[in-house]
Amino acid sequence: MLLGPPGQQRWRITQSLIGLGGYLALVLLLWLVSRGEAALLDRARVLPPMLAMGLAGLLGYALMRSGVNRRLALRCGCEPSLTLPQTLVGVLLTTWLYTVTGQARGAVLALLAVVVMFSMFALQRRQALVLAGVALVMLAAVMRAMTLADPFRYRAEVEAVHLGVTALVLIGVTLLSLRMARLRQRLRDQRTALARALEKLSEIATRDELTGLPNRRAMGELLLTETARHARLKAPLSLALIDIDHFKQINDRLGHAAGDAVLRGFAQRIEAELRGADVMARWGGEEFLLLLPGTGAEPALQAVERLRESLRQQPFDRVEPGLRITFSAGVGSCLGQGDIDSAIERADRALYRAKAAGRDRSELA
Template identity: 40%
Template sequence: MMPLPPGRGAARGDTVELPEADTGPGAAADRPRHAAARHLADAVLSDDPRRRIRLTQWLTSVLVYLGSAAVLWVGSRQGWVYAASFIAWSGFLVVAQLAVYVALRSGWSERLNDPALTAAQIVLGVVAVEWGYVICGPARSVTLLPLLLIFTFGAFSLSWRRILWLTVFALTSLIAVAAALHATRPGTGTWSLDNAELRIDLTNVMMILILLPAISLVAARLSSLRSRLRSQRTRLTAALAEVQRLATHDELTALANRRHMQERLTQEQSRFQRLGHPFSIALIDLDHFKFVNDRHGHGGGDEVLRKFARGASAALRAGDVIARWGGEEFLLLLPDTQAPEAQESVERLLAEIRVLPLEDGVPLTFSAGVTEHRPGETVTETVARADRAMYAAKQAGRNRALRQ
């Protein structure tokens, strides 16, 4: 255990346990190598998280192709794969995979509905497998095994409909390839079941007809579950956001509620104590609100509260916060503001509110008490002083802001 210097991840006096690798004799030499490896990984796979995931999946498929190419190379050395056919197959895959890499790494694919190019890569894989089936002679059965792996990638991003169409494409193209292979094979009895080559192809096609739809069904099921989970996550995020909004905002006026304002006041007090930044508050009470309720009912009173909230939100500075404190009372927090400037802001707000039209033409006004937080006092004491100033404004005739 050893202390970290202040500002390097721990407060003064805190201790953290450092990994032994960082304190060993080779740590200084390892760090540049690790940094170089990170830079290389970022250069090849991108530092964008989503793009990096797509490129990592692409790299996985490339490793499978490399393994398959190694098997075919051995076959070419053994004579059951023509060297020219192997070179053409390899050249096709190199060009195709480079094109996919450039599209993913550059971000060009992100303008498409399938930014990972999953469907295109599955089609590419089907073509590669079936081409390998044609050129592998007696060992062609093993070339169909990667076809089962290819469709598992569809579960990550494709809809079940697209997986279905890709499955139909793979099956029909495999049947066509097998038929073309026998149509071009010389000799009589090519289409007879006595032909061993035909029996091998029929067995292969029937096994793929059984296994590939089953794997595609699993992939489609996983894709459906993934879509459902994504939809549920979206709804849950929206629900949590709504719960957070309801917990911190007044439902009628959409302003911050009393609980949220108390938290903000505590934060400002802590900021005042640590940094010395001043802040002021104003307690606002709408004038003659009981008369509004008596004349227009509670519905009319609610509309007046909403109208005041909209007008105040539009008139205040970006950093100011106004909350419904209770009933027709509102509390205004003005960070980094001293009392004289705060009173000017409240008087400007009063001027803006006076011009809001009401149904009976009576101007909307309020009485406000303005005060600045003082050293050594609590937030409750500051609010109480603003409350006294607000009542003084009421007794002085309303429609004004007084400072204490």
């Protein structure tokens, strides 16, 4: 209930709770050092910033826990953690606290560095520089105002030292955070490159490079999946072995580049005609395997015949003007989960019969 459901938003809520805990710890510390006769601070003066800090921490948590931060991010285009506005509020409250802590104000400067440091790792380079600049300008303005309002307690030379030391700390924190940001970006780029490389390797492992179709390995895995589904649902399952007619003659007469173009064009044209559930893979050389889930033997034969007739009407003019490509096919049905190899063998025998009968035809196993 406190952190919400798992995910990125939970991380943001956790961060807001850490901020709230920091504010409450500071409020407790201020309350302790402002009690009793020997108090270091005037409770009446520190009470307003104490209350403001507590409310700021609660507001940050409420924004995250209610999901308002995500709606603001969508509407304004800001990052969902609202890091920059929360940090600016923290800087404002810290500089306010500096004006009421008197002789203990040196400790507030360390707090300012912590507030800025807490946000640096979530900000972009420009935002980090702007935040550091704003913090220094606000602190310098407050110091100047206090030296004019109370020169005895806030001596100009002491404030100058405080400002100089704070500037050095903030500059160091900013430079370190920018370096860390570059390292994080480099890691993100490396992760992205690795993910792309893995995706490419996966594609190489499952796709035929020339035609872009699934390769034999990928089709083997798909056959196992589909036959398991076939057995579970008692649905029909057919496949067809397809061989491009006279492909060797095309290679010998026109060259291997033309043969590659024929294979690519064949794959593209057949794939464009397939039904939604059908899948074709390059089985080897000029041979392809077509999987037809949910289709019985006769409808599968009709589907292959439709593909064959469609291909005959599309000349491969880019390879050679007037060149027409035909194929022979053997169609078979899978009878069970352990029947994959047998079904392929039956389709192969039917393909052989189609070739022996003159090619450009389909035979049913």
